[in-house]
Amino acid sequence: MKKIRVGILFGGKSxxxxxxxxxxxxxxxALDKEKYEAVLIGIDRQGH
Incomplete structure (x- = not known):
């Protein structure tokens, strides 16, 4: 079965x-690794 990609945005200037x-x-x-592929999107403290 093809996994569903889930974008997880984190970090930032806050x-x-x-x-x-x-x-x-x-x-x-917490994600079910059999169903989902996590795509991590990190934002540094400078906003990049």
Whole structure:
């Protein structure tokens, strides 16, 4: 079965940068790896 790609955007300029990273990790851990392929999209503190 073909996996569904799920984009997970995290990080950013916010003071919640580290919380966002931790949340993204939790989402990846919770995904059913048989059904979904996580595509991580990280934004650094400068917004890149």
């Amino acid at each position: 003071s919640e940068h580290e919380v966002s990273i931790a949340s993204a990790n939790s989402v990846v851990d």
